[in-house]
Amino acid sequence: MQRLTRLDGLRGVLAVYVMLGHAMPVTDLPAWASAPFAHGEAAVDLFFALSGLVIISSLGHYSCRFWPFMWARARRLLPVYFVVLAGAIAIGGIALPALPWLSPAARLMLGAGLPQDPVWHILAHLTLTQGLIPQGLLPFCYITLLGPAWSLSTEWQFYVLIALVLPNLPGGNRLFSFAMGILAVGVLYRLLAPHLPPAWQFSRAFLPDAAPYFALGLAAALWLRGGGCGLLMLCAGVTAGLGFASPVQGRAIIPLLWLLALLVQTQPRFPLLGAILDSRLAQYLGAVSYPLYLLNEPVQRALILLVGRFGGGNAALFTWTWLPLALAMPVLIAILLHHGLEKPLMWITADRRGPESQARLGPLADSSRNPAL
Numbered sequence: 001m002q003r004l005t006r007l008d009g010l011r012g013v014l015a016v017y018v019m020l021g022h023a024m025p026v027t028d029l030p031a032w033a034s035a036p037f038a039h040g041e042a043a044v045d046l047f048f049a050l051s052g053l054v055i056i057s058s059l060g061h062y063s064c065r066f067w068p069f070m071w072a073r074a075r076r077l078l079p080v081y082f083v084v085l086a087g088a089i090a091i092g093g094i095a096l097p098a099l100p101w102l103s104p105a106a107r108l109m110l111g112a113g114l115p116q117d118p119v120w121h122i123l124a125h126l127t128l129t130q131g132l133i134p135q136g137l138l139p140f141c142y143i144t145l146l147g148p149a150w151s152l153s154t155e156w157q158f159y160v161l162i163a164l165v166l167p168n169l170p171g172g173n174r175l176f177s178f179a180m181g182i183l184a185v186g187v188l189y190r191l192l193a194p195h196l197p198p199a200w201q202f203s204r205a206f207l208p209d210a211a212p213y214f215a216l217g218l219a220a221a222l223w224l225r226g227g228g229c230g231l232l233m234l235c236a237g238v239t240a241g242l243g244f245a246s247p248v249q250g251r252a253i254i255p256l257l258w259l260l261a262l263l264v265q266t267q268p269r270f271p272l273l274g275a276i277l278d279s280r281l282a283q284y285l286g287a288v289s290y291p292l293y294l295l296n297e298p299v300q301r302a303l304i305l306l307v308g309r310f311g312g313g314n315a316a317l318f319t320w321t322w323l324p325l326a327l328a329m330p331v332l333i334a335i336l337l338h339h340g341l342e343k344p345l346m347w348i349t350a351d352r353r354g355p356e357s358q359a360r361l362g363p364l365a366d367s368s369r370n371p372a373l
Contacts, residue, residue, distance in 0.1 A: 004053075006265045009277030011050060012285025014043050018148070019296040023326045025106035026099070026304065028315035039250030041204065042243075044151050045213045047293075049258050051155055052217020053224075055162065056175065064167035073159050080291050080342050081152060085125055088146040088298040089114070096301070097308035101315045110301060115144045125149060128156040131206050136199025143203075147297050150205035157207035158214055176231060179218035183235055186211030190242050204248070212239040216258055223262070232259075285331075291342055292334035299333055300326045 021040030024033065062069040093114045102110075115121050121144045124130040130142040131153035142150040166178050189208030193201070202209070212235065219235045222228025236255035243251030264270045264277065276282060285292070307322040 004265055005283065006274060006277040007050060007053070007261065008286040009279065009282035010261050010286070011047070011289045012282045012287070013277070014046055015289035015292045015296075016285060017043050018293055019300075019327065019330055022109065022297050022300055023323060025103060025109060026300070026326070027319040027323055028101050029319060029323075041248050042250035042254055045210065045251060045254045046258060046261075047151065048154070048158075048210045048213035049217040049220070049254075051158065052214035053220045054217075055159065056218065056221050059163060059166070064163070066163045066167075069163050070159060073156075075345055077152065077290070079345055080337055081149065081294060082126075083337065083341065084291070084294045084298065085146050085149065087295070088301075089118075089122070091298060091302050091305065092145060094305055096304055099304070099308060099315075099318065109147070109297075110304070115141075118145075121145055128153045131157060131203060134199060135201045135203060136197075140203070142205040146294070148294050150203065152294070153205045154207055154210050158210075161207065175218060175222060176228065179215045179222070179231060179235070182211045182218070183215035183238060186215065187238060187242065190245070212242055213254065215239070216255060220258070220262055224266070288331070288334045288338040288342075291337040292330055295333055295337070296330035299330045303329060 017037065018040045021037040021043070024037045027034070058072065059069055062072065095113060096110060120138055121130075121141050124133055124138065124141050125145050128149075130138075131150060133141055142153065161182075162178065165181075166174055169177050171177060185208050189206075189211070193209075196202075204210075216232075216235045216239055219228055219232040223232045236259055239255045240252050243254060246252075260273075264273045268274070303322055303325050307318060307325065
């Protein structure tokens with residue numbers, strides 16, 4: 001088993017970047033200070049590529065058996081998710097104090113409280129089906145209760161799809177076929193989505209929207225095994241082209257960043273970037289990245305309720321009181337959740353080679369090594 005340490009560090013850097021992207025629009029800092037962190041949604045696409053790469057090892061460990069694999073995923077992810085979701089719902093109905101400097105985008109991100117029919121939204125979040133519900137049926141349900149959970153719904157759809165389809169594909173190189181298929185699904189969806197009736201428009205949490213990025217991760221898995229270079233370049237080119245046509249800022253550059261991350265992982269020519277991703281700080285942030293990603297937004301919202309009570313009328317006072325807390329408290333609570341809940345459960349679902357959450361490259365598409373894939 002080869003430990004992909006620098007991709008572990010990348011996961012930590014991405015989680016911190018998303019946290020900064022949630023925090024900056026709430027402050028009174030100038031636009032030039034906030035602008036570099038305005039691509040949080042695109043950064044999540046890198047998470048999807050990482051997931052496409054890493055999940056193959058977990059699936060291979062369970063010999064592509066659907067229920068053992070999905071049960072392991074549930075034990076690994078859902079306890080932390082349910083704890084954070086409960087906290088988000090508890091504070092979601094409390095009205096925020098007036099912060100006159102907030103932009104419309106920031107107000108939209110923070111939300112206007114719980115939806116009018118919370119039961120259906122709660123059920124969608126509990127079952128992680130919020131990404132499968134059209135906008136006309138339950139508007140904005142993918143972000144109404146716990147904003148970052150939209151990507152977990154996307155991930156869950158991917159787990160179900162790959163565990164059901166991959167073992168049943170014909171031929172020897174099933175992973176190659178699956179990667180090509182999911183890339184084609186992503187392209188087809190991007191072509192058809194603008195023509196769907198408004199009631200049948202889907203959110204970003206719908207798997208086909210993120211399919212090209214999962215394909216990037218799958219192609220990287222093949223490349224790291226010594227093959228699939230053509231597939232990796234094809235996925236990168238197609239995904240970059242789709243990114244230029246996407247309304248999400250920064251999507252076009254994600255394939256280039258992913259290729260750079262793979263080169264930093266495999267080549268000794270990037271000593272500075274390699275040292276940053278190999279640092280103890282980046283590695284530890286990578287270890288706590290899952291709870292940090294999920295909880296940073298509701299924790300920051302709770303801090304707005306607290307700090308806004310006495311500093312809400314003064315933009316500078318609020319910013320310099322709230323911002324340090326908004327960056328430190330999510331990390332602290334993520335550490336507590338990681339060691340108190342996530343890490344013990346991680347050992348339950350881990351094989352003897354190490355925790356699943358680490359970026360590792362296990363037996364992949366070489367049918368001589370793993371006929372199931």
